[in-house]
Amino acid sequence: MSARYRAAVLGGGSWGTTFSMVLSDAGTEVSLWARRPELVRAVNERHTNPDYLPGVELPAGVRATTDAAEALRGADFVVLAVPSQTLRANLLDWVPHIPAGTTVVSLMKGIELGTAKRMSEVVTDVLGVGPERVATLTGPNLAWEIAQRQPAVAVAACADQPTAERLQQACMTPYFRTYTNTDLIGCELGGAVKNVIALAVGVASGMGFGDNAKAALITRGLAETVRLAVALGADEHTMAGVAGMGDLVATCNSPLSRNRTFGEQLGRGHTLDEVISTTRQTAEGVKSSESILQLATAHGVEMPITEAVVGLLHKGLSPADAMQALMTRSAKPERYGV
Template identity: 60%
Template structure:
């Protein structure tokens, strides 16, 4: 039987651990807080993140990462992107030399402007062929409820990708494989920023035409950056690009969309954060690092720039919209 550790017991980490267990994988989830591990292991629930969802009895939980990582075939990294490095530094000595590392984190690291697979490689010393990423239209709540969804597992080593695919394929969760790690990571990082923009537009009362425009032009930004970094456009036209973008920009279950709506209604960054009960809206931090990464490749990303200005430079949502509408007209 395949054995896996899921390091991180937030919404998506817990939902993916449930998928693995439902697929017949022997899985242990690591939680930072003892009460979360106890709720998962003893009561088969994670009420702080997925209230009302019954977790498989086979899903084990611990607060000791060494217990979770003991003898696993692959380790699932399910912590926020900006805390991945610090967590990995405390885990790396207990990760087996042949263990596949699967990243669920979506973001560009602040300061270094590294993608998550690059952070993993730098901290652990793992060859990039041991590093995989998972991305797609994967709203945690819906998947935890067993609603049909698909995803992409990208890894330079197709054998490892196939092993992960088999370990998480269920009647409701359909994983596809890919070798385009860059495309999957850029799609996953940038869609959170565009979802913030969609939420902001909805928050000020703008309608579906505006949201559709933001999604479409946001996709153009994502493709420009992805291609500049070496991604395949077809990846960004698929589940890890368009699929993830549409789900994150459209659903009230999306933290980034909901966070953006609060900003659009005039709430401060701090009050919007409090309203999400401490759950991270990754796009708030990623907008700055994505913007800087784009600038380093001379790629224009006006929507990303506008989101950064609202979140970190005090620009109002109305002014940001005016700035975007005031850009020169040109062919699509």
């Protein structure tokens, strides 16, 4: 029986490769684009991605190529799995090959530097497509666990419900349960801001603080995420769901989380440059923190944890000073600014 959908996954990192597996297991035909020929050969000949998912056997249906035009040919879904800050430049290269009428799906959880735009807004900018053609797939999606086919959930978000439902159908498997949501703004913000909060939780852990401190950062981090989301027109209830609290809890608590692990190294006293030099994969919150704070400032939203993380990462603030700044803020009611 022929596949119901065809997907081009652009990006051969851990999450792009893992989501290719999910799509294939769901019965979707998959073409995976990666830059490096040796990675493409490993996927096609040995059904593995040794650089990012060592020991994981990929479905034979996942075929890889270094030719973006080949990967994109006839795609119903174009799935973007590159670092957030490289999206615009990559899209400009891919524009001539993206099929008319295809749905563009972002797996990225970041905010563009300079423009402070969400990934769907970058897609719209470059491709000039309508909202019914732009979606995101988000949630507590730690790639290594999903690559082991452990149970996980996600949200297929698009302003157009039928498009969200098609994406849901394309990636629903017995181990990967997908919900739909038309609140694209809220789902994207939940995925982006949680990386910044996870950095803060990692710093607290690296400094030796316990579960009380980490729980405080997670819950107050959720509060400032809600404030920003509502200011940008999102539904605050989205933040209580898979794309909000679900993703936040997983990213802040798991040793598999790049942002949490990055923050731990900072909390132990390593400099930003030292941590970057030893980190192979992208911790999206490091750069997106500045864009998120820019968004918050433009909309008059108070985000003290995000501000502390920006100070720590980009303005020379020490972990101890950042924590003191948070703990000595003026007294407030628990719920404010929404």
